[in-house]
Amino acid sequence: xxxxxxxxxxxxxxxxxxxxxxxxxxxxxxxxxxxxxxxxxxxxxxxxxxxxxxxxxxxxxxxxxxxxxxxxxxxxxxxxxxxxxxxxxxxxxxxxxxxxxxxxxxxxxxxxxxxxxxxxxxxxxxxxxxxxxxxxxxxxxxxxxxxxxxxxxxxxxxxxxxxxxxxxxxxxxxxxxxxxxxxxxxxxxxxxxxxxxxxxxxxxxxxxxxxxxxxxxxxxxxxxxxxxxxxxxxxxxxxxxxxxxxxxxxxxxxxxxxxxxxxxxxxxxxxxxxxxxxxxxxxxxxxxxxxxxxxxxxxxxxxxxxxxxxxxxxxxxxxxxxxxxxxxxxx
Numbered sequence: 001x002x003x004x005x006x007x008x009x010x011x012x013x014x015x016x017x018x019x020x021x022x023x024x025x026x027x028x029x030x031x032x033x034x035x036x037x038x039x040x041x042x043x044x045x046x047x048x049x050x051x052x053x054x055x056x057x058x059x060x061x062x063x064x065x066x067x068x069x070x071x072x073x074x075x076x077x078x079x080x081x082x083x084x085x086x087x088x089x090x091x092x093x094x095x096x097x098x099x100x101x102x103x104x105x106x107x108x109x110x111x112x113x114x115x116x117x118x119x120x121x122x123x124x125x126x127x128x129x130x131x132x133x134x135x136x137x138x139x140x141x142x143x144x145x146x147x148x149x150x151x152x153x154x155x156x157x158x159x160x161x162x163x164x165x166x167x168x169x170x171x172x173x174x175x176x177x178x179x180x181x182x183x184x185x186x187x188x189x190x191x192x193x194x195x196x197x198x199x200x201x202x203x204x205x206x207x208x209x210x211x212x213x214x215x216x217x218x219x220x221x222x223x224x225x226x227x228x229x230x231x232x233x234x235x236x237x238x239x240x241x242x243x244x245x246x247x248x249x250x251x252x253x254x255x256x257x258x259x260x261x262x263x264x265x266x267x268x269x270x271x272x273x274x275x276x277x278x279x280x281x282x283x284x285x286x287x288x289x290x291x292x293x294x295x296x297x298x299x300x301x302x303x304x305x306x307x308x309x310x311x312x313x314x315x316x317x318x319x320x321x322x323x324x325x326x327x328x329x330x331x
Contacts, residue, residue, distance in 0.1 A: 006049040007123040007330035011116035012039035012321040013107035014157035019228030023151030033168035034228040035153040039161035041319040042100040046116040051092035062096040082141045087121040106287020111154030114138040119325045131159035161324035165232030179235045196314040199291030246282035253284035278309035
């Protein structure tokens with residue numbers, strides 16, 4: 001077994017199209033959940049390095065803060081601390097991370113970081129592990145150990161990459177249905193645009209309110225789950241048109257915004273209205289709600305008018321990543 005001195009990984013962020021929230025255990029433990037999502041080129045990067053004994057500290061952790069500590073329990077970053085405890089608990093290590101987008105933006109960055117770090121730590125030990133193991137270890141760290149109020153879709157999307165339908169069984173098993181990226185799907189992806197609202201928010205805080213109201217709103221969650229299954233089937237059969245996708249996306253967003261009063265805001269609603277006035281066919285807020293990115297379906301013929309109308313916003317084309325978490329160096 002070859003040990004590495006330094007490993008760098010790249011792990012995709014994700015866009016969740018349908019079924020978000022039904023990957024929460026509060027839902028799927030009563031009735032199976034389902035999500036359709038896609039990994040995107042925007043990514044989280046993690047570097048891990050064996051830390052020299054010449055340094056005073058045992059652990060050096062660099063993110064938006066820098067930590068120099070000697071004991072595992074002293075590490076403030078929970079994901080780093082628990083990933084190290086799970087995979088690499090006894091050796092000195094440097095961990096550094098970077099991202100293509102701001103944190104708390106609705107693209108699953110926290111879970112992408114967890115998956116990328118776990119992958120890097122395994123590779124540092126000379127171990128290659130499957131996407132399923134990476135996803136399950138990240139779920140263990142975030143949900144079981146850190147007790148975050150989040151689901152399992154982000155970890156699986158980060159580990160697998162590409163477009164996938166995920167079904168979350170009552171037993172806890174996750175079934176993955178890869179969707180081949182056909183010419184028809186590429187035409188659909190060519191119409192997808194994400195717009196930054198400028199607002200960051202904690203997904204956990206928003207999800208906690210949704211979970212508390214879930215018993216009274218369960219019929220809406222079931223409809224969102226069934227919509228995810230239907231669109232996944234159409235995508236798998238290469239029968240997913242832009243018209244159908246747009247109608248389904250609008251329906252899904254209307255259902256989601258009814259789950260809690262804090263999912264949308266007046267500023268987000270205004271942004272969506274502006275996008276529709278400029279030729280968008282559909283829109284939804286990505287992530288738990290209350291900030292992050294808005295996904296628009298904009299036919300190519302309307303793109304110039306759309307971008308001109310939203311000139312004051314950060315408008316970005318959505319590029320699909322066919323890769324899950326992978327080594328850039330040292331793998």
